[in-house]
Amino acid sequence: MSGSTSSLGELIQTSSPASGVRVITFNRPQKRNALSTELLAGFLAELSAASKDAAVKVIILTGSGGFFSAGADLQDIAALDAAGARSCRYLEDLCHGMASVRKPLLAAVEGPALGGGFEVALMCDLIFASQTRTYFALPEVKRGLIPGAGGTQRLTAALGKFKAMQTILLAKPITAEEGLSHGLVCQLFEDGTVLDNTVKVAADLAANATEAMQLAKEAICRADSLGRDDEFERTLYYITFGTEEKKKGVNGFLKKP
Numbered sequence: 001m002s003g004s005t006s007s008l009g010e011l012i013q014t015s016s017p018a019s020g021v022r023v024i025t026f027n028r029p030q031k032r033n034a035l036s037t038e039l040l041a042g043f044l045a046e047l048s049a050a051s052k053d054a055a056v057k058v059i060i061l062t063g064s065g066g067f068f069s070a071g072a073d074l075q076d077i078a079a080l081d082a083a084g085a086r087s088c089r090y091l092e093d094l095c096h097g098m099a100s101v102r103k104p105l106l107a108a109v110e111g112p113a114l115g116g117g118f119e120v121a122l123m124c125d126l127i128f129a130s131q132t133r134t135y136f137a138l139p140e141v142k143r144g145l146i147p148g149a150g151g152t153q154r155l156t157a158a159l160g161k162f163k164a165m166q167t168i169l170l171a172k173p174i175t176a177e178e179g180l181s182h183g184l185v186c187q188l189f190e191d192g193t194v195l196d197n198t199v200k201v202a203a204d205l206a207a208n209a210t211e212a213m214q215l216a217k218e219a220i221c222r223a224d225s226l227g228r229d230d231e232f233e234r235t236l237y238y239i240t241f242g243t244e245e246k247k248k249g250v251n252g253f254l255k256k257p
Helices: 036-052 072-076 081-088 091-098 116-123 151-159 161-169 176-181 193-204 211-227 230-238 243-254
Strands: 006-010 013-019 020-025 058-063 103-108 125-129 133-138 188-190
Touching: 013 036, 013 193, 020 036, 020 193, 036 058, 036 091, 058 116, 058 193, 072 211, 072 243, 081 230, 091 230, 103 193, 116 133, 116 151, 125 176, 125 193, 151 161, 151 230, 176 188, 188 193, 211 230
Parallel strands: 020 058, 058 103, 103 125, 125 188
Antiparallel strands: 006 013, 013 020
């Protein structure tokens, strides 16, 4: 129903601001919308519900409190070693849940998208961002980790090897303007208006022929996936969980005041 809202443990909020459009919001602003295990479970439940709802044609992902998402919750990561990460298949459910959605997924990025938050945006079909508040970064190497939800694969496919190396090895952020110039970002909007403008785009998409739109997405995603090896990345990601670099990097960050 247009204008309706709901929340799931307050960590995930949903709304339907226009016909055929579902907005799913990460709502953990005190932790910069970090993707905790609980938040991810709620998100995947709402994503699955929207995917199965025949009235929903387009899904928008966004974050509250001026942040898209700071990425994985380091408290969760700190508790896992390599065996534990492999055993629980950390982040695998997120990757599979996003990949299973046939409907267009739009990222309305108002503020920073870091680590796993950036990877969630990269899993979407179109990214919209604010002119000055938004930037994208994959800082995992600073914590003794690597991107583990497709970041090394999707960013390389989108921007090429050398820009991916700069972003990941040097942990150099990508500004919204850079993202637009490289084709990563679809369109920039004035600060504070990204979600409203993305809803307008989504409403236009929702008026399109549903099956044709989904088949077009499937074809494009198939072409994109041919150049990726997500399982290889995830295997390397789990290896980093057992290193001393990871322990020092994550624990050192968590001890910061």
